[in-house]
Amino acid sequence: METPVIVPADVAFMLVATALVLLMTPALAFFYGGLVRSKNALNTMMMSVAALGFVGVAWALLGYSLSFAEGGPLVGDLSKAFLNGVGLDPVAPVTIPQLLFMCYQGTFAIITAALISGAIVERMRFAPYLVFITLWSLVVYGPIAHWVWGGGFLAKLGALDFAGGTVVHVNAATAALVAAVVLGQRKDYARQAILPHNVPFVLLGAGLLWFGWFGFNAGSALAANGIASLAFTNTMLAPAATLLVWTLLDLFRSGKATAVGAATAIVVGLVAVTPAAGFVSPLGGIALGAIAAVPSYFAILLRARTRLDDSLDVIAAHGVGGSVGALLTGVFAIKAWNGVADGLVAGNPGQVGTQAIAVLATIVYSGVASYVLLKLIGVVMSLKAVTKEEGLGMDFSQHGEEAYADGEGAILVLQRPDSTASEGAGALAPAAQGGRS
């Protein structure tokens, strides 16, 4: 056992990488928020923002231990619960303080839970959503992260998942599929055109996601070294290739390259390269990104013709993209680059099978556990907003706010300074416009 050492360069790099990954969650808020109708913009963005708080705390208290404490092949134990023993010393072979490692991994748990929201926006009530993602991050994300990164059975099997293609994306997309099925359709789905209310937001979100993803993928090297640089390079090149192929598909299919398509392509490319980032050559990364565009592109076209209301195409982008990326990692991995394992192109076809096992194990566990979790929560509280709340918009019905309030006709409600807290509405300002009641 090597003695744990702290390498300052690694610490500096990981501090930045952690902040970058945390930025991805508000970025996702913009990406998803722009894709929904204006009456649901705040609710959709809040679904990502809330994960920062709820999953963030759950991670520190329990999730980290379930993922990264010793435990068995399936789940970690509770020896690190409440950050017990998680201090400034590193845990070999990682050369950064364990506390920083905990933070870094926590940002992954947060974004993974937030990703699910894309499938249930514009209809899931906020309170059960909070309960769901918090419990989900412990019951589903924790064990699966342990399988792959915490010394669990997939790690021992030799499954390659550099930055979370299965743990994050296949996992979140499976939960998203289950949630979309359990929740059912929005009242307007397939009855009215539901259009994105702010495509510039979508592009802003996609751009910030790409930026943050450098921390996600390069940071997964956990050190400021060559592998981090390789992962960084692939994180730049693979989505570029996806964007290129996606744009060409758009042009050939309809004659017009769409902006929402471009934003989607960036995310699909990033998802696909996530498991592969530190394992494939830069040219392999380009090939992987280019190939990954095709199945997701057609999955989105297909989804629109089904009754499945996966509102923001989490399954097509993260499920299909993540699975394709995980399998292609088994194809393009080159030991000469990564020093870990070869894939199909380097003469090791068995790696593709190992990758497939990792994807299937994730789908099965995440699917079953997410279903049970949602059904249990559904017993205690109603998951879906009633038609009237959906019609008014989730911003008003869930949050009592509007994204784009113009203030006309709004009358200030004065709180009496001397009244007791539970007094309620208070008095109306007499000088306010309108003058009713």
Add this chain to the structure above:
Amino acid sequence: MKLVVAVVRPEKANDVLEALFRSDVQGLTISRVQGHGGETERVETYRGTTVKVELAEKVRFEIGVSDHFVEPTVKAILASARTGDVGDGKVFVVPVEKIYRIRTGEEDRAAVTPVQVVAAGKA
């Protein structure tokens, strides 16, 4: 000739459009408006500032129709815009003195009778 003015819930606007098209009502204008009726109040809070929103978002339809089209138009709106809750809106039927079609100068009933697609396209 009448002008049918309907003020409906924004979330019902698409349903109303669909119902009107099904009733062969093709010429109409819509605008986003704000109004006040008997709705229950909406209370919103921004950083400790609580407000009652007294004006509700609505969509106004304006439809110029010839007399025998008034009834189907109104029926279509009533059936499609109704939720049964307070705040579903109103339909006003207003007499119209004169109508001109700008393109041709046609007047009155001819001006609100839809042009046949063939005539518009080929002739």
